[in-house]
Amino acid sequence: MTIVLFAVLLLVGGGFFAVNVLKIRSNILLGRDVDRTDKSSERWKTMLLVAFGQKKMFQRPLPALLHLAVYSAFVITQIELIEIVADGLTGNHRLFMSSLGGFYTFIISFIEILSVLAFVATFAFLARRNLLKVPRFVKSEMNGWPKLDANLILIFEIILVTFIFMMNGADEVLYNRGLTHANGVEGVSGSFGFAVSQFVGPAFFGGMSEGALHVIERIGWWGHIAMVFVFLNYLPFSKHFHILLAFPNTYFSNLEKKGKFTNMEAVTKEVKLMLDPNADPFAAPAPEEGEVPQRFGARDVTDLTWKNLLDAYTCTECGRCTAACPANQTGKKLSPRKIVMDTRDRLEEVGNNIRKHGKEYDDGKSLIHDYITEEEIWACTSCNACVQECPVNIDPLNIIMELRRYSVMEESKMPAELTGMLTNIENNGAPWQFSPSDRLNWKDEA
Structure with missing residues (x-):
């Protein structure tokens, strides 16, 4: 019966996760x-350096080490999860222990040590967010769900580690008594000798009866796998989906030099025609077969590239981009983190609308104006500090520039200061309000 129950849990949990991943x-x-x-x-x-090796995290050593503890525990404990799944589907208990011997003890001990480090790091992260209130964690865009989301995942981690030591600790005491959860009879000798539970088990569960130990071990085992499925299916709704997306996102990073902006192909063609002395200035170029007219810049999320949208789902909401942003530091409204978060929120809305009403449905909203204001995008100095700081190579600047491009080229909107500058460039060939012939008059001044 327990095998059937476990199989159903595995199918339902895995299936629900797969459905949500396909939606994303x-x-x-x-x-x-x-x-x-x-x-x-x-x-x-x-990808190996930035995502797997967390190279950019270590610009701030203390949070980097705390994050490394949680990250390492998450990756390595998947080994133990393989055994739990195998046990659940076969009805065995610690299926790999007899075949692996001392190496099994080493692996589980290593996992336990990492789990303890992750446990400590989790409390440190909770303190940084809720007691110390690190400035980048208390910005306005972090109010409400983002703050709750960050705390929930840390609480899940604490519960998960607790279940691990309930399972291993109770098992340790049973084996010390010559018993085993698998059959509950005498004749089993020795001890696991796991690095942490050999001390935690007797300390917390040593005075309990055999029946109570079986209950504690089963609560730990089922609680552990249940929390894994809760965590797994929570990820697609959480900023912590970056655990999975950090790898493809860094692989598909923009490898061009920072500061290089893209040119629209349609505009480039027009400029080349203007400069071509043999081209007919009154002849419109014939559209290529199958060519879809592209909007100038981005009005909504569908005008951005798939990499921009992958960035939005990969955002860790750590706020390093906003903390490094000179515009934000001077009190301006711009927050690169908010730009990316708004992009993700709008994308979720658009995706849900398409699934409910079809591709042609228009809810009358757009990313610019309804989610991101003109004040925000024009506060950007395009310095690339946000791109440099991001630990998973997200590019908020590219989104900002596409929104600016739409505002200028399709809505003819820009700050008054820029309007004057562009007019001067058009008329005088320079940003200043005097003709090229007067440009060097300063050298004749006494």
């Missing part, structure tokens, strides 16, 4: 195409 994938594919298949060796290197 379909949302990301709503973006425009962009080629990120070049320089594969450099991309693999970037």
Whole structure:
């Protein structure tokens, strides 16, 4: 009966996760195409260093070490999860212990040590957010769900580690008594000797009866796997989906030099025609077969590239981009983190609308104006500090520039200061309000 129950839990939990992942994938594919298949060796290197090696995290050593403890525990404990799944589907208990012997003890001990470090790091993260109130964690965009989300995942981690030590600790005491959860009879000798539970088990559960130990061990075992499925299915609704998306996101990073902006192909063609002395200035170029007219810049999320949308789902909401932003530091409204979060929220809304009403449905909203204001995008100095700081290579600046491009080229909107400058460039060939012939008059002044 327990095997059937476990199999149902595995299918339902895994199936629900797969459905939500496919929804996110379909949302990301709503973006425009962009080629990120070049320089594969450099991309693999970037992914290994930035995502797997967490290279950019270590610009701040203390939070980096805390994060490394949680990250390492998450990755390595998947080994133990394989055994739990195998036990659940076969009805065995610690299926790999007899075949692996001392190596099994080493693996579980290593997992326990990492779990303890993750346990400590989790409380440190909770304190940083709720007691110390690190400035980048208390910005206005973090009110409400973002704050709750960050705390929930840390609480889940504490519960998960607690279940691990309930399971291993009770098992340790049973084996010390010559008993085992698998059959509850005498004749089993020895001890697991796991690094932590050999002390935790006797300390917390040593005075309990055999029946109570069986209950504690089963609560730990079922609680552990239940929390894994809760965590798994919570990820698609949480900022912590970056645990999975950090790897593809860093692989598909923009490998061009920072500060290089993209040119629209349609505009480039027009400029080349204008400069071509043999071209007919009154002849409109024939559209290529199958060519879809592209909006100038981005009005909504579907005008952005799929990589911009992947960025939005990968955002960790750590706020390093906003903390480094000079515009934000001077009190301006811009927060690069909010730009990315707003993009993700709008994408979720658009994706849900399409699934309910079809692709042609228009809710009358847009990313610019309804989610992100003109004040925000024009506060940006395009310095790339946010891009440099992001630990998973998200590019908020690219989104901002596309929104600016739409505002200028399709809505003819820009700050008055820029209007004067552009007029001067058009008339005088320079940002200043005097003709080129007068540009060097300063050298004749006494």
